[in-house]
Amino acid sequence: MSAGAPTPAHPHPDGLRTLLANLLALPRRFRGSAFRSGPLRGDRSRSSFIFGNVFLHLHAARVHRWSLRWATTWGLGIMALSAFLITLLTGVLLMFYYKPYPEVAYESIKNIHFVVPTGRLMRNIHRWAAHVMVIAVLAHMARVFFTAAYRRPREFNWLVGIGLLVTTLGLSFSGYLLPWDQLAYWAITIGANIAQSPREITDALNVTASFDPGGLQKVLLLGSDEVGEEALIRFYLFHVMLLPLILVALLAVHFWRVRKDGGLARPADADARLGPPHPATYPVFTEAPQKTYHLAAVVRGQTPAVGRGPEGTLPAMPHLLYGELALFMLTTGICLVLSVLLNAPLKELANPAVPENPAKAPWYFLGLQELVAHSAFMGGIGIPMIVLVGLGLIPYLDREEQGTGEWFGGPGGGSLVAQAAIFGLLTAVGIEAFAIHFGWLRQWWPGVPQLVITAVNPGTVLTVVYAAYSLWLVRRFNSTRAGALGLFTCFLAGFVVLTVIGTYFRGPNWEFYWSPAQWPGH
C-alpha cells in the first residue's frame, strides 16, 4: 500500500509541516503496512488475502468444490487442529500457576481449581479439549482411510498422520501425570511398567542381564525406577516442550503436504458429479490470458495443480475460511459446554502406598489396558506396534485407483465395511466373553510358561483372526483395498469393544462387573 500513500501536492521546504502530515497519516499508513491486501472485492484480492498472510498462506488460494462439501471431510482434521490450538492456549495459561514438583504440583492444581481467576474453566477446557482432540484425530484417520485418501501421492502424508496420532496420544498421556493425584500416579506407574514389559520376552529368554530394552525404556521415561520427582519433571518436559514441538513440526509437514499433494483427494469425476459449477466459479485461464505459469511449471517433479487448472474451484476466502472458523468455534463451543458441565477429575494426593483400585488409564488406553491384563508386552507394545506398522503399510500395499475420495470407496464398499464391523465386534466380544467366563491358559494350567501366554492371549488371537479375515477378503474380492477395509474396520471395532469393556465393565482387581454399582466396598 506504500504506493497509495499520499504525497504532498508540492514539496514544501517546511520539514515540520511534513512531519505533521506524516503524523496525521500514521494510522492509515500503519494499516496499509500491516495488511497487505485491501478490502475483499473480487477474486484477486481474495487470493492475495490468503497468500499475503503468513498464517493463512498454507491454504491454497482456491479450493475445489468437492473439498468444500461437508460430507467429504466432516471437518474432522480442522476440529483436531482447533482442539490442539485450544489446548495450546489453555495450556500456556495453566503454566502460569502449575509447579512441576510432587505435592506442590497437586497443590497448584488445587489452586487453579479454587482460586485462580477462570482457572477452573481453563483447566476443564484443557482437559476436555484434549479428549476432543484424541477423538477428532482418530475420526480424522478413519475418514481418510474410508475415503481411500491415503493413496498415491498421499502415502507419505498418511505416515505423517500416524506420527501425529502417536504424538497426540503421547501428549495426552504425559499430561496425565502432571496433577500428581492418585489417578495420575497409578496410571503412569502402569504405563512405565508397560514400557518395561519387553522384559517379559528377555526374562523368558534369560538375557535380561545383558540385553534389557524394557528396563532402558522405563528408566528413560521415569529418570528413576519408580514414579517420583524425576518422572514428573520429565513428563512436564515432554508435555509442554518436546511433544508440542514435534506435533507442530509434523503439523507443518502435514498441511504443506496436503497442498503439495494436490489438496484433498477427490474422485476423478468429481466435477461431473457436482453438476454445473456455481456462477462464482469462472474458467480462470480463458479470462485471464495474462496469467502465466510460474516456475513450478518448468521444474521437474509433481506439482499436481499444473495442467489441471483451477476450474471447478472456489476462492478459499471466504468459502473455506468461514468453514474453518465455524469449525473452530464449534470445537470451542463443545469444549466449553463440557467444561461448564463437568469438572476435570482430581483425586487424592498421590500415595505410593495405596494403589488405586481399579487404576484406570485415560479412556483411549483402556482398550490396551484390557489387553495388558493378559500380557503386558503384547497388549502394551506388541499389538500396538503391529497395528501401527500395519497402518503405515496400507498405502504402500493398496495401489488401486478405484474409489479414491469416496466414502467406503473400493470393492465391496459400504456393505463390506458393515460386514467387517459386525464380524469385528462379534469376534472381539466373543473372545472377551470367553476369556472373562472361562479364564485363559494360566487358569487352566498354572505352570504354563510366560512366553506361551505372551504369544497366545486374547489380544494376539484377536489380531490373528482379524488378519486371517482380511486375507480372506483380499482373496474373495481379489483386491488389497478390500482386505485393508476389512482389517481397518475390524481393528476399529475391536478397539471400540475393548475400550468399552475396559471403561464400563472393569472394576477393582480388573474383575468383570456389569456396572460400577456392583463394585465391592464403598
Added chain:
Amino acid sequence: MLLLLSSLVTLAVLGWAAFHENVLRDWREVQREYAAKLPAEGRAAFNPQLRQIVVPALKATDRCITCHLGMAPGEHAIAGHPLFAAHPPIPHDAAEMGCVICHGGQGLATDTADAHGTVPHWPAPMLPRADSQAGCGSCHTHLKVPNLATLRQGQAVLERHDCLACHAVDGRGGTIRPGGAAGLIAPDLSLVGARGYQRDWYDTHLAAHAAATAGPWSTSFRPIPTEERASLATFLDSRVGAPKLVEGKALFHSLGCRGCHKVAGVGGDDGPELTIAGQRDPGQTSFAAVPGKPTLANWFAEHFRNPSAVVGGSQMPAMGLSEDEIDALVLFTFSLRRSPFPEAYWPNDRIRSERFGEREFATDGATLYGTFCAACHGRSGEGMRYPGMMPFPAITNPDFLALASDEFLTATIARGRPGRRMPAWGASEGGLHASEIATLVSWLREWSGVQAEEDPKPPRWVRGDAAEGERLYRAACSGCHGARGEGGEGPALAVPAFLKLATDTYLTESIARGRRGTTMEGFSRPSTTRRALAPDEVFSLVAYIRTWEGTR
C-alpha cells in the same frame, strides 16, 4: 449458519461461566451476606475477595477465613452468627498456624463442601464440631493422663473444696473475687497443666486464710489433707484447655485398650496400631454396616458398639460401653493424628513424649492396670469372658496371688505366658519399663490385699516317681492341659519359661488346692467323680511335669 450458532453458544456459555465465577461461587454469596450484616461504614470498606492464611513452615494455606470472616484478621466479628462469629478463645492464634492443622478439612478449597472435606477424594474431612478438641492431637501429646477414676476423684476434690468459688476451670466457676469487687481476680486454672502454676500455692493460700478474718479467704478456703492435694495436683496437671479430650484419654487409660493396640510404640500387638487411627480416610472405609450418615464419627461409634460387624474378621470383642463412653472414645480416637510438620515447631509435650520417652499415661499402678490390663483381666480384676474367646483369668484371684511370688508376677508380665493370650510387656516387646512393671506388681498386691505366702523351701525340692506321675497326668490332667501339656481348656504347662519360674511349691500347692473361680479343682480333696490325691501322688505329678523342662 454453523458459525453463527456455535459462536452464539460459545458466547452464551462464556457469559454463564463468567457469571458463575463472579457472582454464584459459594464464597461470593457468603461475603455478600456478610457485607449486608455490616454497619454502613464497614460495608463501604469491606472488600469482597478471597482471604487466606499462609504459614509455609506448617504447609498451611488455609482459605477458611474467606467465609468464616469473623476469624479473619482485620474483619469485624458478628457475635452469635454461626458463620461470622469470632473464634472461641483458645491459646493459639489462627494467623500463626492456620485452621486445618487443628480442624482438618481442605484449606485450599473455596467451595463449602470441598473446604469441609466432605467430598469424594479428600482423605481428611473436618473433625465434627463436637469433637473439635481432638484437633489438639495433631500436635500435642498430653502426658501422664491418669485413668478415669483418678481424674474424677481429682475433680471431686476440687469441687468439694469449693475451689470454683474463686477459680474458673474449663469455663465454670470463678464468680467471687477474693480481694473484694475491685480486687484480685483468682487465676483461671483451665490451662495450668500446660502453662504451669505456683507449686507453693497451698502455703500461700494457707497464709492468706490464716491472715483473713472475713471474706472469701476466710469462708471459701479450708485446709486440704495431703492425699487430697495429690489428687488435686493430678487433676490440675491434666488441665490443658481440652477437658473433653483428656476425659476421653482417661477412659482409654481405663479400658485397657493398649493391651491389644500400640500407640506410639507402646502397647500390645493383637490389634492394629492406633497411632494415627484418627486420620482414617473415609474414601478407604466401608460404611456398609454403619447406620446413619457415612461419617467417620458414626463409623467409630458403630465400631465400638459392634466391632466385628463394621470391620469384617475383627477379633475385637464388643466392650459393652455406654453411649457417653462411646462419645468420649470417638473424640479420643479422632485425636490420634499426627501433622507432619517440622520438629522445630513441635510443642513441648510432644517432644517430651517422642524424644524423651515420657509417658502419655500416668505411671501409677491403677492407671497402668487400666491402660494395659483391664480389657482382659477386667476393670476390677475379675477376669473377662468374651464370646468366642478363652476366658481371661481373674488377676485378683487370692489362690493365685498367694502362691505366686513377686518375681513370678514380674517375670510373667515382662515375658508373657507363651501358649496363652498373655503377651510379653518388657521394654522391647510391649514397651513397659522395669520400674513400671514393679509398680504394677506392688499395686496389684495393695489392690487385692493378698501378699505372697512365705516359702522357706528351695525352688526345687520335690522328689517323686515321674512314671507314676505320667499315669496320673493322663487320667486327671490331660483333659484340660493337653496330652503333652500343650494346653487346651486349661493353660499350657510344657512351657520352659513357665516351668523355670514356677517353684515346686507353686506347682504342688496349685494342684493340691486348685484355683477358686476357675475349672481347676483342688485335687487333694475328693470330688464326686474321683478320689483325692495323696501328697506323694501330687509330688509324682510335679516330677512328671518337670520332665518337660528343657525338652521342648
Added chain:
Amino acid sequence: MSTAHPPISPRSRLEPEPVARRDFLGLAALWSAAAALGFAALGALRLPKAAVLPSPSKKFRVQLPESLAPGEAFVPPGRSVALFRDGEGIFAVSTVCTHLGCIVKPTPEGFDCPCHGSRFSADGAVMRGPAPAALPWVAVTPVSAGVVIVDEAATVPPGTKVQA
C-alpha cells in the same frame, strides 16, 4: 455455514466488485465469533492476576531477650521488623526500606539502607537518601511477660508503644 455470496455479474472476475454487498447472516456470524473470541481472551487475560497472593502470614509470636536495653534493636530471625523496649513500652519498626524494599540495618543512631544509602532515625523518620517515606511502625500485641505478637501487615501511628 453461510457460504452464500452475492451473485456476481458476468463481467470480468478480476475487476473489483462495485459494492461490497454482504449478507446479514454472514456478518452477524463473523461478529459473534469475534465477540466470543474476544470475551474468551478477556477471561484468559484475567487468569494471570492472582486472586490471592501466597505471601506468608506476617503475624508471629516472639519472646524479647531479657537483656534488651532501651534503644537497642532486636530483630527476630527471619523477620523484617526491629523490636525496641524502653521505659514507655515495646514497639516495632519495619526494616523494609520505603525506597526500593531493601532490608535496612539497625545502627546505634537508627537504620541504614545498604542499597541506595537511605538513612533513617531510630523512630523511622528519613534522615537522608532517596527514601520517600518514614519506616512504618507495626502493630505489637502483648501476650505475657516479654512475649508479644507482632503483625507486620498492620501499621500503627509512630509513637505507639505497648506495655507488656
